[in-house]
Amino acid sequence: MAGSDLFVGTLDVLILKAVSWGPIHGYGIGRWIRQTTRDALQVQEGALYPALHRLERKGLLEEEWGVSETGREAKYYRLTTAGRGELRAAVTRWRDYAHAVTLALDTTGR
């Protein structure tokens, strides 16, 4: 995942979020993650493409070939109904988890 090997498991929710505003291709998803996190998160392609196929197999994403902004062939992804539900659930899970970890790291005594 990140440039300095960080926390496994957040890639899926980030992908679902990136796709939530309508069709976007894989390469664009990688760019979106990098940009919106101001280079804090960097997705390796070797993690990105397998993740997309995984999410498609799970029925959370649908794919369709199209033409990118630069006039090139690109595979566009879009959320299924299940994908939209999973996005909501995953965001909630992330918030709960992040809150719990922060709670622990913020305690000032045993």
Add this chain to the structure above:
Amino acid sequence: MAGSDLFVGTLDVLILKAVSWGPIHGYGIGRWIRQTTRDALQVQEGALYPALHRLERKGLLEEEWGVSETGREAKYYRLTTAGRGELRAAVTRWRDYAHAVTLALDTTGR
């Protein structure tokens, strides 16, 4: 780690944090994590003990046999100087990472 397979990679920093107030044994660390996160995070023993050995091999923790509050044999862990430095660094990494993910999940458009 958590009850419903969550984000890998945060166990180490939580352990370092638990140990930061002085000697504590492995079982107590597991209990501390569960309690301070109000059951949100549940550490499996199959993850906890290997993690402790890993951190010890890395020179971040030191171990010593002692006697627990209940009068039983227990292995107590304590931070090394390197461990204290790594704790600080890891907490910063976590905050940066959590902030970046939250940033992405909070955006309302592409």
Add this chain to the structure above:
DNA sequence: TCGTATACCTTGTTCACTTAGGTATTCGCG
């Protein structure tokens, strides 16, 4: 005495991510 909590451990498996490649097209620059 019998279950529960405490306290430690390992072995096998799974699976996300890293590393490290590969193909092909388009575009800008010298």
Add this chain to the structure above:
DNA sequence: CGCGAATACCTAAGTGAACAAGGTATACGA
């Protein structure tokens, strides 16, 4: 025109943390 960089896709091998599922042993209360 040539050539590197960016775009856009992909996979195979290896790593390593966490999970699942066991195991040992002691202390304590019912």
